[in-house]
Amino acid sequence: MNEAATLPFWAEIVVSAFVLLGASLALIGTIGLARLPTFFERLHAPTLGTSWGTGAMVIASMIFFTVTSGRPVFHEILIGIFVTVTTPVTLMLLAQSALHRERAEGNPDVPASVSRTPAPDSDPNEA
Amino acid sequence: MTVLPYPLLTASLLLMWMTLNSFSIGHFILGAIIATVASWAMAALRPAKPHLRKWYLLPKLLGIVLYDIVRSNIAVVGIILTGRTRTRRSGFMTIHIELKDTTALALLAVILTSTPGTAWLEYNSSDGTLLMHVLDLIEEQEWTDLVKNRYERLLMEIFE
Numbered sequence: 700m701n702e703a704a705t706l707p708f709w710a711e712i713v714v715s716a717f718v719l720l721g722a723s724l725a726l727i728g729t730i731g732l733a734r735l736p737t738f739f740e741r742l743h744a745p746t747l748g749t750s751w752g753t754g755a756m757v758i759a760s761m762i763f764f765t766v767t768s769g770r771p772v773f774h775e776i777l778i779g780i781f782v783t784v785t786t787p788v789t790l791m792l793l794a795q796s797a798l799h800r801e802r803a804e805g806n807p808d809v810p811a812s813v814s815r816t817p818a819p820d821s822d823p824n825e826a
Numbered sequence: 827m828t829v830l831p832y833p834l835l836t837a838s839l840l841l842m843w844m845t846l847n848s849f850s851i852g853h854f855i856l857g858a859i860i861a862t863v864a865s866w867a868m869a870a871l872r873p874a875k876p877h878l879r880k881w882y883l884l885p886k887l888l889g890i891v892l893y894d895i896v897r898s899n900i901a902v903v904g905i906i907l908t909g910r911t912r913t914r915r916s917g918f919m920t921i922h923i924e925l926k927d928t929t930a931l932a933l934l935a936v937i938l939t940s941t942p943g944t945a946w947l948e949y950n951s952s953d954g955t956l957l958m959h960v961l962d963l964i965e966e967q968e969w970t971d972l973v974k975n976r977y978e979r980l981l982m983e984i985f986e
Contacts, residue, residue, distance in 0.1 A: 724899065728942075731906035739945070740916050743902060743961045746942040751899045774845040787939040787946060794947045794959070810918045813948050813955040 710766045714759045721755030724748060738797050742790060749786045753779055829862075831869035836861045876929035876985065883984050890976065891937050902942040905962060917963040918947070921973055923954045930985040937977055944969070 706714070724747045731744030757775045764772040801809040830836055836858075843857030878884075905914060925931055931949070938946045938958060948957040960969055 724903070727903050727906055731902070734906065734909065737916075739918075739959045740961055742945045742959065743942050744906060746940065746945075747899055747902060750895045750940045750942060777842060777845065783940050784936060787935045790939050790945060791935075791947070794945060798947060810920070810957060813920060813950045813957045 705767055706763070707766065710762060714763045714766075717755045717759035717762070721752050721759065724752035724755065728752060739794070742794060742797075746786070746790075749782055753782050830865060832865040832875075835868060836865045839864055874928055876927065878984060879986065880984050883980060887977075887980050887984065890980070891940075894976075895941050898941045898943040902961060914961075915963050916959070916961045918957060918959050919963065919966050919969060921956045921958065921970055923949070923956045923973075923978065925954075925978055925981055925986070927981075927985040930981040934973075934977055934981060938973070 728744045728747035731747070732741050735741045735744060757779045760775045761773050764775075798809060798812070802812065839861035840854070840857045843860060844853050847853045847857070923931070923934070925934065935946045935949075938944045943961045945959045946956065947959055949955070963969070
């Protein structure tokens with residue numbers, strides 16, 4: 700890339716640090732997705748990628764294009780906003796279907812549905 | 827019907843339009859037209875209008891959340907990399923949420939989801955019970971305090 704050659708040294712360091720941070724978080728999240736033992740624990744791993752994984756990449760991109768093009772470039776922040784706002788939708792769908800499946804199978808570790816039982820502190824073993 | 831039913835939405839759309847294209851007079855005019863028409867479309871859907879009472883507390887909330895996300899990122903990375911499964915206990919917990927405002931609840935869901943280590947699973951709007959899953963459930967009371975005192979109180983101040 701031609702633009703990369705014009706990047707000053709300090710910016711090279713900062714941009715590569717953020718790219719590495721984002722990539723590492725995405726990688727660790729993926730490892731967690733593969734290695735954590737239960738579905739509900741695995742739900743937590745990809746959020747590394749959707750929170751600071753995306754965040755670090757977006758920051759790196761903003762710094763790179765701001766420095767190389769000589770004008771403030773910050774439309775990448777929209778990617779961060781939309782990823783953050785839409786993640787709960789997917790996560791809740793996955794979680795609810797998993798809860799439904801576990802309850803249908805009668806798994807004793809999964810608490811009873813809060814929308815059906817009015818008592819909030821119902822014994823999870825009764826499920 | 828007022829000309830601008832959702833001034834904040836219109837302004838955000840215009841800003842987004844100009845960020846994606848360029849900051850010029852032409853794109854300002856085009857963006858303003860599109861943003862205004864879009865806010866009329868939004869008004870036609872008649873969503874519940876959120877009432878921001880103390881909007882100046884939003885940056886404080888954003889700061890707290892960004893800081894917490896960094897902290898929990900580090901915590902979850904530690905859990906995954908060290909792979910300590912015997913000392914760690916993950917589990918479900920229920921919290922009674924007093925927030926009623928739907929926008930505030932949506933924000934709370936976004937916060938809890940974006941924070942690795944906590945996941946919003948189920949919410950019962952009639953009695954305000956929230957079922958969530960926590961990756962590192964050492965002290966249930968600590969997590970309850972975090973949600974109730976750190977996020978919910980601030981959200982209540984902003985929206986209710």
